[in-house]
Amino acid sequence: MDLRLVRPDGGIVRVPGFFAGDGAGGGRGSVWKVRFTPPAIPGSWSATAILRYGEAINLDTPNSTAGIPVFGRTLRLLVDPPDLGAPGFFARGPIEADGAGRLRHADRSLFVKAGVGSPENFLGYAGFDGAVDGIDGGPPGEFGGAPDFLHEFEAHRGHWRAGDPDWGGGRGRPIIGALNDLADLGANAIYVMPMNLGGDGRDTFPFVSNSGGARFPADPADALNYAVRRLSQWDLVLRHAQARGILVQLVLAEREPTNIDWLGGAMSTRRRLFLKQLAAHFGYLPGLEWTLCEENAAPGASTFAQFTPLELRDMATWIRGWDHLRHPRSVHVDYNDLSLYSAMIASGAANWIDCVSLQISGDEAGTARLYGDLAEDVAGRFLNIGRRVVVHIDEPGYYLTGAGSELHPNAWANAPHAGTEDRRRRVLYDSLFSGAGLLWYFGLYPLEDGGGDLHTEDFRTRATLLRQTTIARELIETTFRDVGQFGAADDLWTSAVAPLHPVYGDAEVLAQVSGPLGGAQRDRVLVYLPALGPSASVSPGRLAPLWSGAPGTRTFRATWINPRTGIEQGPDQFFDPTQAFWPEPPAGAPLNPDVDWVLRVTPL
The missing domain is CATH 2.60.40 (Immunoglobulin-like)
Known part of the structure; x- marks a missing residue:
């Protein structure tokens, strides 16, 4: 089912729908839903919902009229001006790339991304219906430190507040409390993988089944049937992030070839359906960034060249066709490697990109400067072809150490650069004052050492670093609030x-x-x-x-x-x-x- 809307100015908006079971989170039923957030264009809109039947019709292009209509309804919608009293991003409108190298809300207020990139498997949470840890009995992840557990976030249960979303008699409270704690510390973004089967954690997937943790679907239907109840719970969590002013960066593919194999090639049936389903379920959220792949290298530059520049362009075009709020799109690259962006520029396949997503490991024991230098370098490369891209450093620091727990300093005693003092002086201002956004990566520490990335259970282990990051971010946002460039x-x-x-x-x-x-x-x-x-x-x-x-x-x-x-x-x-x-x-x-x-x- 799709929704076709006509704006007051005559513009056309297409929004994909999805099967919603009984409409209340249950998987059995006959309810279809469309989630739509109107852009800041008040007035009278017309909306036509059409349910069509046909072979593989869910993979048709947005403007297709193929198939047999089985239901249709037209209605009028009266869109009011934005409610300035709405919580979080809902009062300020969708976050967009402004064409001048910045992210801004629809009301033109500046947004500087500064939050957390760990845990990447944030949605690998025990409180979701059907959640399974795929490591048990399955092949190991790329790194031996992949956890053999699902997140519980019990340290944050007490941060849940009356009126916050919940389900299952308290099962949602720890993960909702984790978002509250992040927001209270000032973090305004989180890096999230919605599908990591075949990757490191192997505990996050939107499907009914994970094929028993196999490297690829044992039954092709396992990557085609989506879990209604779990996706409705994901929506409660991600919507709450918006209400608390936290942008969700959805990373749509993990670097491992076995993760890529789960959905097939760039424009395979499974991958196109996956991208469309995510746009249908979450594309209405005002604070969202689509990151097409993690650690994608240029062809020939690495064994992990997951998608070519032309394939990335095709994926970006497909998801934009279903994304009525036109969220920023990016692709993440490997450590200190800008070769993919150069290949995109050289092949003429770079015009879709709104943000670059860097992974940088500086000379952590030597003289600092690499973070800002690389951020300015990549911005300059795109400026040479007339594009002002938004630059984000989404994984700073050596992958084993990152930003260490402030409550467990002995864990990084031999790597003092993992401490808050060093991260502030070496990374934070070098990054933000180069014009880049920043998400902190927490290393690969086990739980007993404060947790890192896949093991992260308590954001208070980096509380001082997050507060000091907020100080820097707010300095930028207040100083340059009314400045164009x-x-x-x-x-x-x-x-x-x-x-x-x-x-x-x-x-x-x-x-x-x-x-x-x-x-x-x-x-x-x-x-x-x-x-x-x-x-x-x-x-x-x-x-x-x-x-x-x-x-x-x-x-x-x-x-x-x-x-x-x-x-x-x-x-x-x-x-x-x-x-x-x-x-x-x-x-x-x-x-x-x-x-x-x-x-x-x-x-x-």
Whole structure:
């Protein structure tokens, strides 16, 4: 069943429907549903629902009229303006790529993605009907650390609140509480695989059966029959994420060849149906990102070249045809490897991509800078063909260590770069102030060491890191709230002694772009200093002139902010933006030069 809508301006919107059993989560029945969120176009809409019958008709293109109609109904819908009192994303509208390298809500408010990339098997949860751990009796995952359990999230049961969704007499409370805790810590995104059969966890799938954990469907029907009740429970969870302001990044394929084999090639019957089903069930959610594959490499560059540039383009086109909110689309790549994006550009198959999704492992024991450098590199490659893509670093850090538990520091005693202090100074600001979004990856720690990725059960194990990430994200969102374009501008700062820190490098600068990058018309600037340099009693460096007007006509304010607490430090400093500015160190700050700071510059 599909729904064909006509907007007040005459535009056509097609929305796929799905079989919904008894309509209340039960698998037996005759109910079909369509989930639709109207774009911000108020007025009178017409809607025609048509149920058709025919062989493989569910795989027809969105505009097809094939098949035999067995039911049809036309109605009028009156769409009101957005409800500003609605929870989370429902008040601000769908998150979209703005064409200028940023994500924005439909109301044009800025969205900087900053959350968690672990556990990737978040939906491998014991509280869902029909949930099965496919590791038992099946082949091992790629890494020996794949867990032999389903998530329970019991540490978060107490974070569930009256009025939150639930099912089964409390079975939904731990996973709903986990989302509440993430939101309370300020995380605004989570990386989720809806199907990992044949991959690492082998515990997440939308089908009725997992074929007993086999490497590929023992019966082809196992990848064609979808679990009504479990999908309705998934919807409760993912809808709650939206209400709490958490974007869901759905990663649609895992890197392992056996995961790819479960659904077949890029445009196989099984994969097209899978993509359409996800669009039908969850495409109405305002905060969603489709990531076509995990760790996809360019053909010939790796044994894990899952999909070619042309296949990715075809998959992206297929899912866009069923996605009425036109959510951002991306593809994730392997460690420090930009070859897929280069191949997409070279083959002319890059025009569909809205976001790039990077996996970066810097020189974790050496001098930092790689995160921002790669983010700016890939943005530049797409800018050369006239596209301003959104850049996300969705898996930072060495895969074994990532960001370690703050409650179990002995687990990473031999890898101190996994601690919060290092992640903030090496990764967080290098990434965000390069213009990228960021999802923290939690390494491969066992449960007794605080859990990592597939073993993650308690988000409070990284609470300080998530709070400090929120400080950085909110600094960007508030400083550049009304700014059309902004980006990395490290050339605006010259350190008194460079680099400011022997390990964490030099300053990172994020600045407004007015006209060509480098033009002297910048009203808003953020400068991250990984240290104050060799002395905390003299200016750490010089900010270049920001404005090209006549001297003495404007005044700018400079404010020091503690990146560990978000608290402003010392009195504001004022300067003429047509002149170079040497800020004084934070007044009253500890006289320790090996401490990081943020300088915020705004006009009076």
